[in-house]
Amino acid sequence: MVKWQKQLRSWVGRYFDLPSDVMLDLPRITTIGSIHAYIENHTGLLHFSDQEVRLKYRDGHISIKGKELRIKMMLKEELLLEGTLDSVEFFTDQKEGGK
Amino acid sequence: MARHQLDYFYGLVTVHVKGTLIEAFLQACTREGTYITNVKHISPNEIEMTIRLKDWTIYRKLRKKYHCKIKIVNRKGIPFLYHRMITKKAVLAAFICGIFALLLLANTLWSVQIKGLPPELEATVESQLEEYGVNEGKLTIGMKDPNEVQRLLLEDVPDLLWIGVKKKGTSYQLYGVMKTRQDPDETTRPADLVASKKGMITKMFITKGRPLVSVNEVVEKGTKLATGELKEDSDEYVEAEGEVIAETWYKAEVKVPSTKQLQLTDGEKSSSYALIVGSLRIPLWGWWNDDTKGMRMEEDEKQWEVFGWELPFKLQVKSMYSENSNINELTSEQSIKQGTLTAKRTLRQQLSEEAEIIEEKVLHQSEENGKVKLILLFKVHENIAVTKYITQGD
Numbered sequence: 001m002v003k004w005q006k007q008l009r010s011w012v013g014r015y016f017d018l019p020s021d022v023m024l025d026l027p028r029i030t031t032i033g034s035i036h037a038y039i040e041n042h043t044g045l046l047h048f049s050d051q052e053v054r055l056k057y058r059d060g061h062i063s064i065k066g067k068e069l070r071i072k073m074m075l076k077e078e079l080l081l082e083g084t085l086d087s088v089e090f091f092t093d094q095k096e097g098g099k
Numbered sequence: 100m101a102r103h104q105l106d107y108f109y110g111l112v113t114v115h116v117k118g119t120l121i122e123a124f125l126q127a128c129t130r131e132g133t134y135i136t137n138v139k140h141i142s143p144n145e146i147e148m149t150i151r152l153k154d155w156t157i158y159r160k161l162r163k164k165y166h167c168k169i170k171i172v173n174r175k176g177i178p179f180l181y182h183r184m185i186t187k188k189a190v191l192a193a194f195i196c197g198i199f200a201l202l203l204l205a206n207t208l209w210s211v212q213i214k215g216l217p218p219e220l221e222a223t224v225e226s227q228l229e230e231y232g233v234n235e236g237k238l239t240i241g242m243k244d245p246n247e248v249q250r251l252l253l254e255d256v257p258d259l260l261w262i263g264v265k266k267k268g269t270s271y272q273l274y275g276v277m278k279t280r281q282d283p284d285e286t287t288r289p290a291d292l293v294a295s296k297k298g299m300i301t302k303m304f305i306t307k308g309r310p311l312v313s314v315n316e317v318v319e320k321g322t323k324l325a326t327g328e329l330k331e332d333s334d335e336y337v338e339a340e341g342e343v344i345a346e347t348w349y350k351a352e353v354k355v356p357s358t359k360q361l362q363l364t365d366g367e368k369s370s371s372y373a374l375i376v377g378s379l380r381i382p383l384w385g386w387w388n389d390d391t392k393g394m395r396m397e398e399d400e401k402q403w404e405v406f407g408w409e410l411p412f413k414l415q416v417k418s419m420y421s422e423n424s425n426i427n428e429l430t431s432e433q434s435i436k437q438g439t440l441t442a443k444r445t446l447r448q449q450l451s452e453e454a455e456i457i458e459e460k461v462l463h464q465s466e467e468n469g470k471v472k473l474i475l476l477f478k479v480h481e482n483i484a485v486t487k488y489i490t491q492g493d
Contacts (some may be wrong), residue, residue: 045122045123047122048146049140049143069140071135072136072137074125074134075129076132
């Protein structure tokens with residue numbers, strides 16, 4: 001995405017006090033302790049195993065690690081994870097360091 | 100999670116998915132709008148998940164594109180239950196029979212209650228209802244509407260002033276009010292009151308007409324007690340009405356045997372039971388008591404009914420009472436008492452209900468051939484007035 005567009009979006013979001021996930025098209029991850037994770041606004045499932053779940057979003061991807069992971073529910077842009085969560089990591093595509 | 104409960108109605112399928120592009124497959128499916136739950140990881144290329152039955156076509160369409168193999172593990176929900184029911188004919192038949200029986204029982208009239216009417220009228224109403232097909236054990240389907248039953252009853256039973264017909268579940272409740280009939284012919288016919296028998300007047304109350312006699316007067320049979328002619332020689336007549344109570348006398352002759360035979364049971368009873376089918380009698384219990392020597396036997400048959408049909412068998416109960424007979428010699432006092440009682444009872448049957456026996460007297464007593472002969476006199480207070488219509492000349 002063009003840089004000035006991104007900056008405008010973030011400015012509008014701040015100015016009107018809008019939730020940044022809506023404005024910036026970013027995923028919202030809600031966790032309940034370490035047993036549930038609710039991810040909204042992702043753009044695709046990349047990988048799923050009982051150890052790791054990787055999800056795509058606009059700028060890169062998210063990796064959620066844990067044990068005995070299960071997808072309780074899955075819709076187009078929503079995902080409810082269950083299990084024992086260890087970590088949530090973000091990898092941005094611009095930085096080629098991530099996976 | 101209301102969504103989950105609804106899913107049960109639409110049917111849920113647990114499937115086993117095998118393939119290398121599982122994640123992409125899932126993503127593609129959700130993009131089409133499917134709803135996936137309970138995704139379990141089994142091995143790197145295998146998962147198990149629950150999907151909705153109505154999304155099934157989407158999975159089938161996409162599985163080839165992503166080279167996935169889908170195997171159904173488990174089916175849940177109403178559509179599958181329904182399907183399974185259809186395949187099991189006996190269960191289905193039983194289910195339908197059950198529902199049918201339930202409907203049948205719920206649509207059967209179980210009781211008809213009639214309130215507020217005297218027994219005779221109640222019986223008339225009941226028989227009328229039966230004519231309309233409204234009685235116990237009948238189906239309410241096709242039965243006449245309560246409003247129509249009400250209308251018909253009012254039409255067909257003239258003694259009913261009003262009747263309320265209400266259907267409450269499986270019972271009919273009727274509440275009726277009887278017409279209190281006024282005498283239809285108020286037009287009076289000229290009539291006198293005359294004495295029906297000889298007697299001495301003790302009390303009189305003439306409600307209509309002019310009294311011709313007074314209290315303590317002795318009247319013969321046929322004497323005019325009151326006349327319907329209000330004024331003498333006026334030709335203006337009414338129907339005389341009233342009550343004239345007079346003392347009348349009755350003479351009775353009674354013969355009382357001086358001995359009396361009494362049959363006494365000591366209350367001890369033995370019973371025998373038998374089942375009667377047609378003309379066949381099958382002893383059930385106590386047949387060893389059937390010896391009836393010196394016993395009084397009472398027989399009782401019980402008939403069973405089911406929905407108004409008589410069952411073809413009856414229960415017969417025989418009760419045997421042991422009996423002692425003894426002969427009592429009566430004293431003259433006892434036989435007088437006995438004779439008076441008998442005579443009084445016979446007299447009572449001849450008299451009208453309001454009549455009162457005031458006094459009884461033994462006029463004569465003699466004994467012959469082991470019998471006591473009594474001549475008794477009774478004093479009775481009764482109404483002697485009877486209506487006698489006057490036939491007018493013209």
